[in-house]
Amino acid sequence: xxxxxxxxxxxxxxxxxxxxxxxxxxxxxxxxxxxxxxxxxxxxxxxxxxxxxxxxxxxxxxxxxxxxxxxxxxxxxxxxxxxxxxxxxxxxxxxxxxxxxxxxxxxxxxxxxxxxxxxxxxxxxxxxxxxxxxxxxxxxxxxxxxxxxxxxxxxxxxxxxxxxxxxxxxxxxxxxxxxxxxxxxxxxxxxxxxxxxxxxxxxxxxxxxxxxxxxxxxxxxxxxxxxxxxxxxxxxxxxxxxxxxxxxxxxxxxxxxxxxxxxxxxxxxxxxxxxxxxxxxxxxxxxxxxxxxxxxxxxxxxxxxxxxxxxxxxxxxxxxxxxxxxxxxxxxxxxxxxxxxxxxxxxxxxxxxxxxxxxxxxxxxxxxxxxxxxxxx
Amino acid sequence: xxxxxxxxxxxxxxxxxxxxxxxxxxxxxxxxxxxxxxxxxxxxxxxxxxxxxxxxxxxxxxxxxxxxxxxxxxxxxxxxxxxxxxxxxxxxxxxxxxxxxxxxxxxxxxxxxxxxxxxxxxxxxxxxxxxxxxxxxxxxxxxxxxxxxxxxxxxxxxxxxxxxxxxxxxxxxxxxxxxxxxxxxxxxxxxxxxxxxxxxxxxxxxxxxxxxxxxxxxxxxxxxxxxxxxxxxxxxxxxxxxxxxxxxxxxxxxxxxxxxxxxxxxxxxxxxxxxxxxxxxxxxxxxxxxxxxxxxxxxxxxxxxxxxxxxxxxxxxxxxxxxxxxxxxxxxxxxxxxxxxxxxxxxxxxxxxxxxxxxxxxxxxxxxxxxxxxxxx
Numbered sequence: 001x002x003x004x005x006x007x008x009x010x011x012x013x014x015x016x017x018x019x020x021x022x023x024x025x026x027x028x029x030x031x032x033x034x035x036x037x038x039x040x041x042x043x044x045x046x047x048x049x050x051x052x053x054x055x056x057x058x059x060x061x062x063x064x065x066x067x068x069x070x071x072x073x074x075x076x077x078x079x080x081x082x083x084x085x086x087x088x089x090x091x092x093x094x095x096x097x098x099x100x101x102x103x104x105x106x107x108x109x110x111x112x113x114x115x116x117x118x119x120x121x122x123x124x125x126x127x128x129x130x131x132x133x134x135x136x137x138x139x140x141x142x143x144x145x146x147x148x149x150x151x152x153x154x155x156x157x158x159x160x161x162x163x164x165x166x167x168x169x170x171x172x173x174x175x176x177x178x179x180x181x182x183x184x185x186x187x188x189x190x191x192x193x194x195x196x197x198x199x200x201x202x203x204x205x206x207x208x209x210x211x212x213x214x215x216x217x218x219x220x221x222x223x224x225x226x227x228x229x230x231x232x233x234x235x236x237x238x239x240x241x242x243x244x245x246x247x248x249x250x251x252x253x254x255x256x257x258x259x260x261x262x263x264x265x266x267x268x269x270x271x272x273x274x275x276x277x278x279x280x281x282x283x284x285x286x287x288x289x290x291x292x293x294x295x296x297x298x299x300x301x302x303x304x305x306x307x308x309x310x311x312x313x314x315x316x317x318x319x320x321x322x323x324x325x326x327x328x329x330x331x332x333x334x335x336x337x338x339x340x341x342x343x344x345x346x347x348x349x350x351x352x353x354x355x356x357x358x359x360x361x362x363x364x365x366x367x368x369x370x371x372x373x374x375x376x377x
Numbered sequence: 378x379x380x381x382x383x384x385x386x387x388x389x390x391x392x393x394x395x396x397x398x399x400x401x402x403x404x405x406x407x408x409x410x411x412x413x414x415x416x417x418x419x420x421x422x423x424x425x426x427x428x429x430x431x432x433x434x435x436x437x438x439x440x441x442x443x444x445x446x447x448x449x450x451x452x453x454x455x456x457x458x459x460x461x462x463x464x465x466x467x468x469x470x471x472x473x474x475x476x477x478x479x480x481x482x483x484x485x486x487x488x489x490x491x492x493x494x495x496x497x498x499x500x501x502x503x504x505x506x507x508x509x510x511x512x513x514x515x516x517x518x519x520x521x522x523x524x525x526x527x528x529x530x531x532x533x534x535x536x537x538x539x540x541x542x543x544x545x546x547x548x549x550x551x552x553x554x555x556x557x558x559x560x561x562x563x564x565x566x567x568x569x570x571x572x573x574x575x576x577x578x579x580x581x582x583x584x585x586x587x588x589x590x591x592x593x594x595x596x597x598x599x600x601x602x603x604x605x606x607x608x609x610x611x612x613x614x615x616x617x618x619x620x621x622x623x624x625x626x627x628x629x630x631x632x633x634x635x636x637x638x639x640x641x642x643x644x645x646x647x648x649x650x651x652x653x654x655x656x657x658x659x660x661x662x663x664x665x666x667x668x669x670x671x672x673x674x675x676x677x678x679x680x681x682x683x684x685x686x687x688x689x690x691x692x693x694x695x696x697x698x699x700x701x702x703x704x705x706x707x708x709x710x711x712x713x714x715x716x717x718x719x720x721x722x723x724x725x726x727x728x729x730x731x732x733x734x735x736x737x738x739x740x741x742x743x744x745x746x747x748x749x750x751x752x753x754x
Binding site for chain 2: 040041042044045046047048049065069070074077078079084085086296297299309313314315317318320321322324325327328329331332333
């Protein structure tokens, strides 16, 4: 591979952790970064201005959902996903593989790729490494992901090895199909289930091909914290220091902190947005369920120390009422808060790395999370 | 009644139409005014900042919904409805009568008031004129409405007369229970079904009691345009020129224009907000259904002449996608647009009255609405 499509600069280090800067065709992303999930062309309930106001610098779009509806060719005719959803900042798209694999009996995998039936109307689709790259180019993604196979968990070693090697062959085809343009990059995805040797083989194969960045796939599938951290620790040293590392689908605030400390630069997860829609709030002192009756006359902000527009303007009693009454403003306000909380955490991690104080930061973070919501009204 | 609780000043006239200014404890409302409906303590999907950005100066809260959940005493303990929903500007609350009457077999009316079962959990409630005033004081409404009986349509003259006279007696009890405070007002409601003599008798009775403003109730119940306009024309001359007139529950943009021309100063209606949630857009050239397939690749704004944040940032194709995909951002964006459209129409009406050009404005408005969406892409 020639000069990288997306530039990445490591600005500071603290142990294995890095504070960096990723530069794409649509601007800069400070890392460690959390990507807000905008599945079907929208971060559910938030306007682009509200997304940006949470501190979000990059949004993730899902190839699977967008290829079914409204379709990548249509989005391309409308000027690409950035224009379509009026998000002028960086976008990373996944390859669709993860969603397709989870369709179970609706899909069939061959060496060529995967065929599946739409969960919307049952119509047939095919996704190959080449088509996944093409779709992401039609969407105009700043960062595209290779099509990979995500093995179920648990899986036996033979299947895991076979699947990982096919993912490597797919990665090579993806790279061959990818048209390099400045500011646009393609990331490889390390697979290999929970078997360190397979993870290292996968990483070595991808690094030899040369990608703009490297993702850790196939985690956050129920493997548990210890195993996940072990896989991160086994994989990160096998990846080039000068390229970004992306842990897919993770996670809770504590998971992000632990992964950052082990050298991860990028994350995505539905947790802050999905939880925001069901009434779960993330705070410095752990989580709160806004539907709980104990909030019904509590005038305090969800997180009194939070600077988001939800916490500045609204109390727990109001959020409790909105969720109890099924008012859509509840999900809007809490999604906004949760994303802001995640982004504030990432900013604090970046600051701690820059200052060489990550260890102290993590100790304080864990102590505060364990404290819980200790001030009943 | 002594000095009015809410001040009203007529700044300009054009025929029967007035351009005025209503001053309440929470600020000023320019009239003719459209009140956004915030049924259960939220204008569905919009943050307070977004409500204000549509040009909305006053929000309507529903006593029925708020008395059931979260309860007026609770809202009072939390500092009142303004603080509860973080809306610092004027609020008018209805008396709950209209919703209770529509509960059909769940309610019972006596001279004392009405008892009913909650549609939420079946528990028993009583609403009397005195309790309706008390609830609205607990909510902290800038403008409260008397409890009245809204007769079904059609109704025979005997029932209509009996009901209207009971509403008059209830109005008198409401007024006696109302505690006058500067910047807080109580409005009477003219009833009398579609019978001009009864409407005039109702108006005369209320005017003799002396209210801060007068509403026309019992319309928008399926009586049809001609009858509604006739009732407005019969009633308005019976109301004092120096007090605001409020046509309850109306209506479509053309209905507002016609009522303003006949001397109405205030309106409320769920149409812009409810339609916004189901995909119907109001524009200068009539309505559009965003779910319609003809919008699927149309990059134009819902209304290219509109200055709202939705029309400045998003195209029809995107809104079409959001409604098709069931994304909650669709209702948010379209509610915002529809309210902005309604408020821009009210502002244009105010400007036309001020300039003495209301007739020309109405002719142009009607011609443009009739044009339709004439530029298929």
